[in-house]
Amino acid sequence: MSKLSVLAVFVIVLASCNPSKKPGRSVKFQQYFVEGDQLYTVHCSNCHQKSGKGLGLLYPPLDESDYMEGNLSEVICLIKNGKRGELMVNGQQYNQAMPGIPTLTDLEIAEIATFIYNSWSHDEGIIEVQQVTKMLQKCKEGT
Amino acid sequence: MRKIIVFVAVVGLISSCTKTEKPLPIFGQREVVNGDTVYHKIANFQFVDQDSAIITNDTFKGQIYVSDFFFTSCRTICPIMKTQMLRVYEATADIPDVKLLSHSIDPEYDTVALLHDFANRLGVSSDRWHFVTGVKDSIYKIAQTSYFATAMEDKSEPDGFIHSGAFLLVDKEQRLRGKYDGTKEEDVNRLLVDIKRLRKEYE
Numbered sequence: 001m002s003k004l005s006v007l008a009v010f011v012i013v014l015a016s017c018n019p020s021k022k023p024g025r026s027v028k029f030q031q032y033f034v035e036g037d038q039l040y041t042v043h044c045s046n047c048h049q050k051s052g053k054g055l056g057l058l059y060p061p062l063d064e065s066d067y068m069e070g071n072l073s074e075v076i077c078l079i080k081n082g083k084r085g086e087l088m089v090n091g092q093q094y095n096q097a098m099p100g101i102p103t104l105t106d107l108e109i110a111e112i113a114t115f116i117y118n119s120w121s122h123d124e125g126i127i128e129v130q131q132v133t134k135m136l137q138k139c140k141e142g143t
Numbered sequence: 144m145r146k147i148i149v150f151v152a153v154v155g156l157i158s159s160c161t162k163t164e165k166p167l168p169i170f171g172q173r174e175v176v177n178g179d180t181v182y183h184k185i186a187n188f189q190f191v192d193q194d195s196a197i198i199t200n201d202t203f204k205g206q207i208y209v210s211d212f213f214f215t216s217c218r219t220i221c222p223i224m225k226t227q228m229l230r231v232y233e234a235t236a237d238i239p240d241v242k243l244l245s246h247s248i249d250p251e252y253d254t255v256a257l258l259h260d261f262a263n264r265l266g267v268s269s270d271r272w273h274f275v276t277g278v279k280d281s282i283y284k285i286a287q288t289s290y291f292a293t294a295m296e297d298k299s300e301p302d303g304f305i306h307s308g309a310f311l312l313v314d315k316e317q318r319l320r321g322k323y324d325g326t327k328e329e330d331v332n333r334l335l336v337d338i339k340r341l342r343k344e345y346e
Binding site (some may be wrong): 036047049055056057058059094095096097099 | 219222260263266
């Protein structure tokens with residue numbers, strides 16, 4: 001019995017040590033999320049920070065973001081194509097141009113989106129590559 | 144014999160504990176002129192900051208300052224450097240003789256107005272943190288010959304420039320006393336310690 005409880009504690013500790021895993025999600029979600037975490041670190045975290053808090057009024061936060069909540073397809077488009085001009089986030093105006101990353105594949109964008117939409121204050125579930133492909137086909141000029 | 148060795152070891156240990164800290168190194172060439180050592184110093188400069196104020200060596204008279212090279216449209220290492228420099232800004236808030244000097248290496252794009260907006264958005268004051276623009280070649284030259292930092296244009300780079308993420312610590316005699324990687328939190332921690340050590344030299 002005590003062996004079992006030691007094992008249980010060990011498993012819990014291990015599970016809590018790995019922050020880039022969400023409990024109770026599908027294997028596919030976990031793959032998207034873990035890949036997205038790595039891509040986010042490479043492509044996004046310089047400005048938006050690993051914490052998702054952004055930097056001053058230069059780079060908007062992703063953690064608490066009313067903009068992200070209502071604008072999934074725009075977010076998908078700006079990851080690929082970048083964004084210029086004013087952007088309101090949580091009542092604050094931001095105006096630093098964000099360069100797009102046109103080399104990202106649809107799958108990579110889906111992974112990044114899954115990561116940011118399920119980290120910090122967000123819990124939106126998986127964003128599938130098929131959704132992303134559809135949204136990317138409808139991107140407006142300049143977004 | 145054994146006792147003596149132990150004694151020497153103990154004395155050695157004690158003296159190494161109580162020894163005063165070694166002063167920070169002084170970077171660059173030095174020469175002896177009429178019996179006095181002349182050290183490498185930051186060359187004369189004149190730039191304009193985010194408030195259109197003229198910034199020269201005199202701006203930092205009697206001051207310690209930390210310098211770096213960046214540009215506002217940079218998406219690679221600069222945002223990390225600014226995050227770290229903001230830490231230095233906040234950590235030195237109550238120290239009146241410590242200032243920050245960030246040079247734009249893309250001065251044609253980074254106008255005074257743009258730097259003003261950038262500093263405001265970062266939420267920092269020009270009293271303590273100057274963002275400067277000026278003649279491009281002067282900025283590149285002072286980076287390389289005075290601060291021993293890399294800064295130049297290179298169209299093959301993703302952002303169009305090659306530059307180091309270095310933070311440079313300059314003392315009140317305008318001598319270079321430390322070089323830190325401004326993209327690494329631990330290195331910036333070392334800078335914060337060194338600022339305190341450097342200030343002790345003037346107590």
